[in-house]
Amino acid sequence: MNGSGKEHIIKSYDDELARLTGEIVRMGELAATQLESAIDVVERRDERAAQRVVANDDAIDQMEQEISHDVVRLLALRAPIAGDLRNVFAALRIAADIERIGDYAANVAKRSIPLSMVAPVAPASGLAYLAELAAEQVREVLAAYNDRDTERAYQVWQNDVALDDAYTGYFRQLLTYMMEDPRNITPCTHLLFMAKNIERIGDHATNIAENIWFQVHGEPLNKQRIKRDFTSNPEPGRLDE
Known part of the structure; x- marks a missing residue:
């Protein structure tokens, strides 16, 4: 194959990868918007709007399936190796x-x-702050991927x-409300799950960050990270501090 032929194949692969990246970023933006819409219906207590948010999750599922098909096609037609292969597999994992x-936004x-x-x-209003942090994480990691x-x-x-810190604080707040008045147990239980x-x-945003790191560097992100969600397995006295 002459030089121009190789350049054509490389450019074609690069174009396909750029298109795939764009689709994943659009999918991620839709997911972040879904989360914000879910919080909006919580604040407005709007059942019909909530059902529309749930139904809109089908669009994200469909995009994930289309991206999976594109990845399989890239693997079959381009047979990428090394860094190119990491790009393709990162796309598959990030889309997942x-x-x-x-799904989590739809659950909310x-x-x-x-x-x-x-x-x-009263604690229902605190859910918006958690969602704001999470949506910002998603959008930041999408920009990093792009x-x-x-x-x-x-x-x-x-x-x-x-x-994690915000979630743990909110968890404590909800427990306090439930202990103070049994009538708060049902709504606060819903808020806990949300x-x-x-x-x-x-x-999942951190998973995407790890995949970006591996995609570029070819090695896992092995640095130490503080994890502060103590609600599943709290240390003795932790929730009483």
């Missing part, structure tokens, strides 16, 4: 993480429906501690 982010919207059927509780910016990805990876879904969105 975004699909899960969309689903929980808002029974929550809207009981008397409002630019292959490992330092920005690493910052997202480190910043997950802020969401908050956990949002915290998990942050975890």
Whole structure:
């Protein structure tokens, strides 16, 4: 094959990879918007709008399937190796993480429906701050992926501690409300599940950051990161501090 033929193949692969990256970034933006829409219906206590948010998750699922097909086609037609292969597999893994982010956003919207059927509780307003942190993490890591910016990805990876701290504080607040008045147990239980879904969105953003790091450097992100979600396995006395 002459030089121009090789250049054509390389350019064709680069074009396909750029298109794939663009699709993943659009998918991620849709997932972040879904989360914001879910929080909006929580605040408005709007059952119909919540059902629309849940239904919109199908669009994210469809995009993930299309991206998977594109990855298989790239593997079959281009037979990428080394760094090119990492690019393709990173796309597949990141798309899967975004699909899960969309699922968690839909779960928040689903929980808002029974929550809207009981008397409002004050802690419900605190959910928006968690969602704001999570959506920012998602958008930052998408920008890092689009630019292959490992330092920005690493910052997202480190910043997950802020969401963990906020989630743990919110968890404590909800427990206090439930202990003070049994009538708060049902709405606060819904809020606990919703908050956990949002915290998990942050975890998937860190997964994406790790994939970006491996995609660019060809090695795992092995740095130490503080993890401050103590709600699943609290240290003795931790929740009483």
